[in-house]
Each structure stands twice: as structure tokens, then as C-alpha cells.
Amino acid sequence: MSDLPRFAVVGHPNKGKSSIVATLAEDDTVAIAKESGTTTRARSFPMRIDEAPLYELIDTPGFQRARAVLAWLTAHERGAEARPAVLRAFVDSHRDDPSFQSECELLQAVIDGAGILYVVDGAKPYSREYEAEMEILRWSGQPRMALINLIGRGDHVDEWRRALDQFFAIVRVFDAVHADFDKRIELLRAFGELHEPWASKLKEAADALIRERKRRRERSATEIADLLCHCLTISCRAGFEGDAPDEALKSRLTNELMQAVRNRERKARKLVQEIYQHGGVVLEEANASLLSTDVFSEQSFNLFGLSGMQLALTGAASGAIAIGGVDLLFGGASLGLATALGALVGGAGTLFAADRLAKVKVLGTPLGGSELRIGPITNPNFPWVLLGRALLHHRLVAERNHALRERLVVDAARGEHFTDTLDLEHRRTLDRCFKTLRDERAADTEIRTALVNEIVSLMDSETASP
Numbered sequence: 001m002s003d004l005p006r007f008a009v010v011g012h013p014n015k016g017k018s019s020i021v022a023t024l025a026e027d028d029t030v031a032i033a034k035e036s037g038t039t040t041r042a043r044s045f046p047m048r049i050d051e052a053p054l055y056e057l058i059d060t061p062g063f064q065r066a067r068a069v070l071a072w073l074t075a076h077e078r079g080a081e082a083r084p085a086v087l088r089a090f091v092d093s094h095r096d097d098p099s100f101q102s103e104c105e106l107l108q109a110v111i112d113g114a115g116i117l118y119v120v121d122g123a124k125p126y127s128r129e130y131e132a133e134m135e136i137l138r139w140s141g142q143p144r145m146a147l148i149n150l151i152g153r154g155d156h157v158d159e160w161r162r163a164l165d166q167f168f169a170i171v172r173v174f175d176a177v178h179a180d181f182d183k184r185i186e187l188l189r190a191f192g193e194l195h196e197p198w199a200s201k202l203k204e205a206a207d208a209l210i211r212e213r214k215r216r217r218e219r220s221a222t223e224i225a226d227l228l229c230h231c232l233t234i235s236c237r238a239g240f241e242g243d244a245p246d247e248a249l250k251s252r253l254t255n256e257l258m259q260a261v262r263n264r265e266r267k268a269r270k271l272v273q274e275i276y277q278h279g280g281v282v283l284e285e286a287n288a289s290l291l292s293t294d295v296f297s298e299q300s301f302n303l304f305g306l307s308g309m310q311l312a313l314t315g316a317a318s319g320a321i322a323i324g325g326v327d328l329l330f331g332g333a334s335l336g337l338a339t340a341l342g343a344l345v346g347g348a349g350t351l352f353a354a355d356r357l358a359k360v361k362v363l364g365t366p367l368g369g370s371e372l373r374i375g376p377i378t379n380p381n382f383p384w385v386l387l388g389r390a391l392l393h394h395r396l397v398a399e400r401n402h403a404l405r406e407r408l409v410v411d412a413a414r415g416e417h418f419t420d421t422l423d424l425e426h427r428r429t430l431d432r433c434f435k436t437l438r439d440e441r442a443a444d445t446e447i448r449t450a451l452v453n454e455i456v457s458l459m460d461s462e463t464a465s466p
């Protein structure tokens with residue numbers, strides 16, 4: 001047998017054992033359900049990074065007849081040092097007995113050398129019926145930690161602790177669905193301290209997870225930078241007859257351009273989800289969800305765009321625009337500055353007449369005809385909206401545990417005022433990148449690298465703040 005740390009996740013039926021396995025092994029395929037008795041066979045789920053296993057979680061069925069097992073063990077008791085052997089004898093002699101199938105499945109992993117993670121639900125009161133389970137686990141002599149999961153609103157953590165402390169060297173509150181990254185790392189380290197032979201492997205595993213998280217951020221930032229580079233440089237064109245293009249052609253090309261952005265954004269989200277092994281998660285399509293709102297919607301612009309004042313300050317600071325020239329950027333010399341800012345804050349939808357969104361240009365073709373080009377998108381708020389949405393999506397995906405099986409729903413409050421979180425220095429650097437992309441209609445390595453670095457630092461500062 002390999003000396004890879006292995007943990008059998010055991011306990012009463014329906015207490016979140018499989019949820020803990022899914023979270024710790026980052027595996028969406030673990031069966032989780034409301035119904036008791038979902039897991040009927042022990043099954044191992046390795047946590048791997050780049051194919052290399054770090055540790056293994058064994059999902060098991062819940063105890064069904066703990067008291068009967070304990071009665072058998074007690075009847076065959078022959079001293080403390082022989083207890084693990086008696087436990088093994090129980091499994092050997094009941095392997096084919098269907099009435100102890102769950103117990104044999106779960107105890108086999110333990111007598112084969114797995115460490116024990118005993119899961120209880122701290123939202124429900126403690127009761128003595130659990131004592132037989134805990135006592136059986138103590139007979140195994142294996143290293144063991146108790147995890148108080150919280151399913152629902154009750155809080156009986158203190159009484160659970162008092163009981164669990166007597167059977168387990170370490171007791172932790174560990175919410176299967178919402179436990180964050182640091183909590184997972186802490187659990188691995190604590191188990192390492194509990195069981196010396198695994199200490200170095202579990203320390204390596206924790207270090208590998210931390211390195212992997214950094215790498216995932218960098219890869220995601222690269223995807224988001226690519227999204228920005230693409231969407232700030234694309235344009236759509238089509239030939240036309242006569243002196244000037246008609247409105248229908250303008251609006252067809254504008255729609256094509258907008259559709260290309262939507263598709264590219266969808267692709268970026270998919271790539272980011274795959275980086276976090278969440279490729280299968282469905283984005284909530286309900287109206288309440290921020291991420292499912294259109295990238296060009298007024299709501300998106302209000303939540304993720306810079307405010308009029310920020311835009312003016314950023315532009316002035318980076319030399320992109322002078323405050324007096326703000327209204328030009330909004331596409332209408334006829335609009336005064338105040339009106340333009342008002343339009344941005346209050347009614348961004350009105351900005352999307354073709355000539356307010358993107359450059360509109362009539363070009364000659366080599367054969368003497370004319371061509372209409374719409375793009376690149378010059379609306380000053382567009383890159384901020386795209387970036388704000390991408391960062392929010394990234395954060396939700398990165399924080400999401402694999403035990404969570406609902407659709408990905410976005411809490412509107414969390415996305416609010418994205419640009420308020422950016423300091424002027426960041427805004428200036430980003431704004432310069434956006435401007436260069438728009439003007440040169442292509443991304444060079446330097447711009448791309450600068451963008452990736454900025455995005456990683458934004459991701460880092462998100463997790464640094466509570």
C-alpha cells in the first residue's frame with residue numbers, strides 16, 4: 001500500500017460526509033443528496049494536482065447499527081491492545097452479512113489504515129446515540145479528527161465539542177459547503193500534527209495546494225487579459241453600395257460586434273471555470289443574477305463601470321482624456337459634460353447607439369468600393385465593465401466548493417461598485433493598457449503582461465479584504 005495519506009470520512013447517515021469528500025478532493029462527481037443513505041459503498045477520491053495524488057478521501061456509507069457492532073466488540077473484548085484486532089475480526093466475520101453491510105464498508109477503510117474524519121451536524125443537538133459510533137472508531141486506534149459540519153441554522157456546537165473532545169484528539173468546525181481555502185489548508189496541517197508519519201506528506205500537500213491556487217489565479221488572469229485584448233480590438237466590416245452606409249447596415253454590424261463580445265465573454269468564463277475544475281457548473285440564468293445580465297446592459301454599466309467622476313479623473317490622470325474633452329468621448333459634441341456624465345451614470349443604455357459604442361469608419365476598398373467598419377469599441381466604460389464582470393465571475397468560481405451543487409448565482413451586493421475598490425494607481429495603469437489596445441487594435445506582449453499583472457494583483461487584493 002502506498003504511504004499516501006488517506007482519510008475515511010465516516011459518521012451517521014446524511015450528515016454531509018460526501019459533501020466533505022467533494023470539497024476536500026475538489027470533485028464534482030461525488031454523490032450528494034438530501035436523502036439519507038445516498039452513499040452505499042466506500043469509494044476513494046484522490047486529490048490530484050497535475051495527475052500527482054496529494055492525498056485520498058474515502059467516501060463511506062453512514063453507520064446503521066452501531067450499537068449492535070459495539071455489543072459484538074464488547075462481547076469479544078480481550079484487552080485494550082487487542083481492540084484493533086477484534087474490530088478486524090468483526091469485519092472479517094460479517095463481510096457477507098447484509099445487515100452489517102454499511103458498517104463493513106466503512107470499517108474496512110479504517111482497518112486498512114485510513115485516518116478518520118468523523119462528521120457530525122452541529123446544527124442538531126447532541127444525543128447519546130452517537131456514542132456507540134465514536135466508541136467503535138476509538139477501538140480502531142487510528143488517528144482521528146472530528147468535524148462539526150453545520151447543516152441548517154441551529155447552533156449546538158458547544159455541546160458537541162464537549163462530547164467529541166472525549167473521543168477525538170482534534171475537533172474542528174468545518175462547514176462542508178462553505179469552508180474556505182484557508183480552512184482546508186488548516187485541516188491538512190492539523191492532521192499532520194496529529195499523525196507524525198503523515199506530517200511531511202500533508203505539509204507538502206498544503207504547500208502544493210497553495211502553489212496551485214496561485215497558478216490558477218495567474219492562468220485565469222491570462223484568460224481575462226486575453227478577453228480584454230480581443231474585445232477591445234475587434235471590429236466588424238461589410239461592403240456597401242452608394243455614397244453612405246444606411247442605418248440598417250450600421251445596426252447589423254453593431255449587433256454583430258456586440259454578439260462577438262458576448263460570445264468571447266462566455267468562452268472566457270468557461271475557460272476560467274475549467275481552471276478551477278468547475279467546467280460543469282451552470283451559470284444561473286435568472287434575471288436576479290448579475291452575471292447573466294447582458295454585458296451591454298445598463299445594469300452592468302452601472303455596477304461595473306467607472307462613475308462619471310472616476311472616468312474623468314482616470315482619463316485626466318493617464319493622459320487619455322482631458323476633463324474638458326469628456327463629452328467627445330461619449331460620442332456627442334452636442335452633449336454637454338454634465339449631460340454626458342449623467343447619461344453614463346443614469347442611463348447607460350442610451351450610450352449604445354452605434355456611434356456611441358464604437359468607432360464608425362467608412363473605408364475605401366482596393367477595388368474602388370466602400371466598406372463600413374464598426375469597431376473597435378471606444379466607449380470608455382466598456383473595458384471596465386468587461387473586467388469587473390470577469391473578476392466577479394472569477395471570484396465566485398474560485399471560492400466555490402465542489403460540495404455546492406446549486407447553480408452559480410451571483411449576489412448583486414458583492415458586485416456593487418467594482419471600480420470603487422480600485423485605487424487611482426491601478427485605474428491609471430489599466431486605463432493606459434485599454435487605450436493602447438484600442439488605438440493600436442492589437443495586443444503586444446508588453447500590454448498583455450501588464451494586464452495580467454494588474455489582474456492578478458486585483459485578485460490578490462480581493463482575498464486580502466474580508
Ligand SMILES: Nc1nc2c(ncn2[C@@H]2O[C@H](COP(=O)(O)OP(=O)(O)OP(=O)(O)O)[C@@H](O)[C@H]2O)c(=O)[nH]1
Pocket residue numbers: 012013014015016017018019020031032033034035036037038039040060061062149150151152175176177178
Ligand atoms: N446547508 C448545508 N447543507 C449541507 C452541508 N453539508 C451537507 N449538506 C446537505 O445535506 C445533505 C446530505 O449531504 P451528503 O453529503 O450527501 O451527506 P452524507 O453524510 O454523505 O449522506 P449519506 O451518504 O446519505 O450518509 C445534502 O442535501 C447536502 O447538500 C452544509 O455544510 N451546509
Ligand SMILES: [Mg+2]
Pocket residue numbers: 017018019031032038039059060061
Ligand atoms: Mg454520502
